[in-house]
Amino acid sequence: METDESLYEHYLNGDDDALRILLERHRDGLVLFLYGIVGNMADAEDLMMDAFATLLAKNKSFCGNASFKTWLFAIARHKAISFLRKQRIATTQLDEAVLADGAADLPLLQAEHRRVLLAAMERLKAEYRYVLLLFYFEDMNCEQIAVVMKITRRKVSDLLYRGKQALKKELEQEGFADAQLG
Numbered sequence: 001m002e003t004d005e006s007l008y009e010h011y012l013n014g015d016d017d018a019l020r021i022l023l024e025r026h027r028d029g030l031v032l033f034l035y036g037i038v039g040n041m042a043d044a045e046d047l048m049m050d051a052f053a054t055l056l057a058k059n060k061s062f063c064g065n066a067s068f069k070t071w072l073f074a075i076a077r078h079k080a081i082s083f084l085r086k087q088r089i090a091t092t093q094l095d096e097a098v099l100a101d102g103a104a105d106l107p108l109l110q111a112e113h114r115r116v117l118l119a120a121m122e123r124l125k126a127e128y129r130y131v132l133l134l135f136y137f138e139d140m141n142c143e144q145i146a147v148v149m150k151i152t153r154r155k156v157s158d159l160l161y162r163g164k165q166a167l168k169k170e171l172e173q174e175g176f177a178d179a180q181l182g
Contacts, residue, residue, distance in 0.1 A: 004068035011055075023052055026069065029138050030076050036121070036133040037080040047083060051076040070144040073134070077148055120170040128163030135160060 002010075002018075004025065010018035027048060034044035054075055066074075117136070121129050134140045134148060142156045149156065 004072075008055075008068055019052070019055065022068075022072075026072060030073065032137055033073060033130075033133050034076055034080050036118075036129055037077070037126075038083060043083065047076060047079050050079050054079070066147045067144065069138075070140065070147045073138070073140075073148045074150070077130075116171075116174065117167075120167055120174060123170050124163060124166050127159055128166055131156060131159045132163045132167060 002021075004022060007018040007022050011022070030048045030051065031041075031044045034047045035041055038044055038047065051072060055072075121132055124132070130149060131145055134145045140148070142153050142160065145156045145160075146153045151159075
């Protein structure tokens with residue numbers, strides 16, 4: 001299996017199928033991440049496409065300071081923040097109906113435990129939620145999360161620790177005694 005970085009290079013050299021493969025690889029995770037920021041599935045899907053359109057329109061060269069996935073998520077995060085600023089939305093909350101409708105759209109949300117986890121995460125501070133989404137659903141490490149969120153690795157570790165504690169408390173209130181968060 002080719003790496004994301006090599007696929008992106010193939011795309012820059014004219015192979016449009018390489019971009020299609022990258023889109024298929026990262027679409028669901030990117031939508032879930034953006035959904036956690038903007039709280040609306042349709043907006044999250046639009047922003048995901050905007051992030052990929054940035055790659056298409058600008059043909060930016062990937063500099064290799066981070067992984068392609070980290071770079072893509074940083075672009076998407078920037079798009080989401082710009083979108084929220086334009087919408088003048090200070091904080092977002094998931095609408096229960098959107099979560100239920102979205103469950104059929106994203107394979108990650110089809111599992112009941114993920115739905116419960118996401119619902120519990122929505123009650124957390126936004127910065128905890130972003131870090132936890134990247135950590136649990138995108139399998140990013142602290143270094144990658146720091147690049148995406150443009151904060152220090154130490155801050156990520158702190159947010160991750162506090163976020164896990166807050167999430168554990170939320171899950172315990174939902175009746176999940178002894179919630180184990182790795």
